[in-house]
Amino acid sequence: MPSSSRPQYILALDGGTTSSRAIVFDHAGNVVARAQREFRQLFPRPGLVEHDAQEIWSTQLGVAQEAIAGARLRASDIAAIGITNQRETVVVWDRATGQPIHNAIVWQDRRTAGLCDRLKAEGREETFQSKTGLILDAYFSGTKVAWILDHVNGARTRAERGELAFGTVDSWLVYNLTGGELHITDASNASRTLLYNIHSGEWDDGLLALLNVPRAVLPEVRSSSEVYGETAPGLLGAQIRIAGIAGDQQAATFGQVCLERGMAKNTYGTGCFMLMNMGGEAVPSQNRLLTTVAWQLPDQQGHGQRTYALEGSVFVAGAVVQWLRDGLGIIRSSEEVEELATRVPDSGGVYLVPAFVGLGAPYWDPYARGTIVGMTRGTTASHIARAALEAVAFQSAELLSAMQKDSGVTLKELRVDGGASTNDLMMQFQADVLGVPVVRPRVTETTALGAAYLAGLAVGFWHDQAELQAMWQEDRRFEPAMDADQRAFRLGRWKKAVERSRDWEDAGG
Secondary structure, eight states, rough: OOOOSOOOOOEEEOOOOSSEEEEEEOOTEEEEEEEEEEEEOOOTTOOOOOOOHHHHHHHHHHHHHHHHHHHOGGGGGGEEEEEEEEEBBBEEEEEETTBBOEEEEEETTTTTTTHHHHHHHOOOOHHHHHHHSSSSOEEEEEEEHHHHHSSSTHHHHHHHHHOEEEOHHHHHHHHTTTOOOEEEEHHHHHHTSSSSTTTTTOOOOOOOHHHHHOGGOOOEEESSSSEEEEETTSSSSSEEEEEEEEEHHHHHHHTTTTSSOOOEEEESSSSSEEEEEEOOOOHHHHHHHHEEEEEEEEESSSHHHHEEEEEEEEEEEEEHHHHHIIIIISSSGGGGGGHHTTTSSOOOEEEEEEEEEEETTOOOTOOOOEEESOOOOOOOOHHHHHHHHHHHHHHHHHHHHHHHHHHHHOSSSSSEEEEEOOOOHHHHHHHHHHHSEEEEEEEEOOHHHHHHHHHHHTSSSSSSHHHHHOOEEEEEOOOOOSHHHHHHHHHHHHHHHHHHHHTTHHHHO
C-alpha cells in the first residue's frame, strides 16, 4: 500500500496475560493485519504466577513491527498507537537502567492473600472499598507492589529515594516505547491498584500508608484518550504518537460502544468479565461487585471526565474448556466442545462448578474448589461438556443479577465478545438463563478496537463517539427461548451446586 499524506490507520497493542498482540485497524474499524506472540508463564510455587517483563516488552515490540509490515505499511501511515493490557499485573523497575528488579507478578498470583487477610482482620476492608471501589483481594496491584518492595534486597530504601518505578503493563510498555521518557498510566488502570481514589481521581495517601507504598514509585495518572508522547526514534521506523490507554476489560467495553449508562458487555476469555456502564456515577456495590473507572476522557476544557462501571469477574470461563481437553482428555481441541455438547439435549441434571482457583464475584471465595454434582450411571462425556458450557453462562447470569440490583438498571441486551462468544450453543444458553438477548458484533476484536478508538479520538482520526456508534455492527442476535419457570429452576439448582463447592479447602484442610 502506498503511503499517503494523511495517516490512514491506527495500531493497537494488546499486552495480554499469555501473549502480546498487535492489530492494525483502518478507518472503518476493520482489521487490516494482526500479529501475536506468546510468552512464558512462570510458576515458581503453587499459587504464584509471574512473567518476565523484558519478554513482555520484546514480544510486544516484535508484534508491532510484524503487524505494520504485514499490512505493507510504513510507520508514517499510522496515525496513533492505542494500548490495552492485562490489568493488575505489576512491574517494578530501575529508573536509571530500565531493568526490572523482579519478575512481573501476575493478576492471578495469590502470594499476598495473607496480607489481605491481615488487613481485613484490622478492619480495613471498608476503607479500601469506599475509596477504590474494589474488594480487598490479592487480585489487585497494591499488595503485589508492597511484596516486591519487601522481598527484593534494598528495594524499599531505593523506592523511597525515587530510584524505582512501579507500573502495570501499560506503564511498562509506554516507558519502553518512549525510551524511558514517560512514566504514566491511565485512570482505568490506576483504579485497579487499591492505591487510587476513584472519587477524587488521585493517588490516596491514606491507602499508600496502609500498604506501605512510597508515592515516589507511582506513575502519573492521565486520561484514557490523549496524546501522551511519541515512540522513540529507531523502534518502528518513524515516531508515532501514543494516544490511548485502557485496561483490557474497559477497552473492550469502549470497543463494544457501550457508551451510555446501563449498556453492558461480557468478554468470554480465560475468565469472564462483565461491565455495565454507570455514566458519571461511581455506584457502590452491595453485592460484592467492583466499582471501577471505565475510562477518563478530556472535556472541552481539557479536564478529565471519568465514566464509571460496575464489574463482575468469573475466574474460570474458557479455561474450563481447556481443562476438558488437557485435564480430562474428553476433547482433542477446544473447538470440539460444542459438537460434543450438542450430542445431548441438556446436561442430564449434571452441574459443573469450575472453582479451580476459587470463586470470583459475587462470592469472592478463594477456598472454593471445582465440583461436579448430579451425576448418575447414565452420565456421559457429552453431559459433562454441556454442563461445563452452561457453567460459564450460569456464572455470568449471577453477575448480571447482582449488577441489576446494585444499579437499578434492567438490561435490554448483553453485548458479547472474546473467544468463547463464537460458541453458538453457549451464547443461546446465555440468552436463555439471562432472559435478555445476547448480541455478538461483527468485529470481535473489541479489546484492541477499544484501544484503537481511544487513540483515534485523541488525534482526530475519528470525530466523536457518535461516529463510533454508527460503525458498530451486529453479527448475530440470540433471543431467549427458555420459559421463566424453567429458568428459575435451573438457576436454583446451579446455586445449590455452588454451595457444594464453597469453603472446600478451608473445611477440608
